[in-house]
Amino acid sequence: MPPTPEQPHLNGAYYGPPVTKSSHRPGRRGGGGTCNPLTCCCSCICSCIFNLIFQILITIAIFLAIIGFIFWFIFRPNVPKFHVDDVTLTRFDLSPTNNTLYYNLVTNMTFRNPNRRLGIYYDVIEANAWYHGRRFSTVDVQGFYLGHKKENNVSTVFKGEQVVDVGNGVKSKYDSEKNDDNVYKIDLKLRLKIRFKVWWMKTPKFKPKFDCDLKVPLSASKGKVSSVKFERTKCDFDW
Numbered sequence: 001m002p003p004t005p006e007q008p009h010l011n012g013a014y015y016g017p018p019v020t021k022s023s024h025r026p027g028r029r030g031g032g033g034t035c036n037p038l039t040c041c042c043s044c045i046c047s048c049i050f051n052l053i054f055q056i057l058i059t060i061a062i063f064l065a066i067i068g069f070i071f072w073f074i075f076r077p078n079v080p081k082f083h084v085d086d087v088t089l090t091r092f093d094l095s096p097t098n099n100t101l102y103y104n105l106v107t108n109m110t111f112r113n114p115n116r117r118l119g120i121y122y123d124v125i126e127a128n129a130w131y132h133g134r135r136f137s138t139v140d141v142q143g144f145y146l147g148h149k150k151e152n153n154v155s156t157v158f159k160g161e162q163v164v165d166v167g168n169g170v171k172s173k174y175d176s177e178k179n180d181d182n183v184y185k186i187d188l189k190l191r192l193k194i195r196f197k198v199w200w201m202k203t204p205k206f207k208p209k210f211d212c213d214l215k216v217p218l219s220a221s222k223g224k225v226s227s228v229k230f231e232r233t234k235c236d237f238d239w
Helices: 037-075 170-179
Strands: 081-094 100-112 119-131 134-141 144-146 151-163 183-198 209-217 236-238
Touching: 081 183, 081 209, 100 119, 100 134, 119 151, 134 151, 144 151, 170 183
Parallel strands: none
Antiparallel strands: 081 100, 100 151, 119 134, 119 144, 119 183, 183 209, 209 236
16 A cells, blocks of 8 residues: 655645635514514503403493393383374465465374383474475474373464465465365474383483374365365374
8 A cells, every 4th residue: 555645734824715704693573673662562552452442342232232122022112103183274375475374273183102111201392384395383382291001182273374485386286286175285293302201210302203294174264165074194203
């Protein structure tokens, strides 16, 4: 086996490419900026508060729904009923010169409470008479309390004169109805403020309304009387 050739002694000098010194840089989390602990904490607190508020609102809504269902199941509330039983129209003249409406109208009405366990306080009753979209009279009716399954008959008198706007064909409609057996389309609108009574408790005030579309025959006017009889009319209730 031939002897291994001796290596020449190195003098310690290095003539290769320079060796660069690597520096360690801390990595960035998620590729973005550094996280501020205070910002993260505030975001977490806000999220918790919003979730808590949402849960509270949902709980309140469910609670109110349960209470409402129990109330309905026990009391079975029904809306108030209202009828116009009879009317007497002795004057309904629209002046062709100054557009003044002269009227004398008496209405007999019935308020009925169909509920077995709820009483109704009629605190405010405002009766308005309209003719083809023109209000010509307003009367305040005395308030009252209506007990369970009770009725109350009320009479209202609309009498006087009022200048009305005869635009949009009101004058022609009046002439047509006058010539057509003196039957006039008069709307009776009641604006109410009522409260319900449950045992000893009273609810806050509500502001519903009754709307009655009436066909009112003229009873007497200088000897001319309509041959049409008034029909008892059920009125619509709206909250």
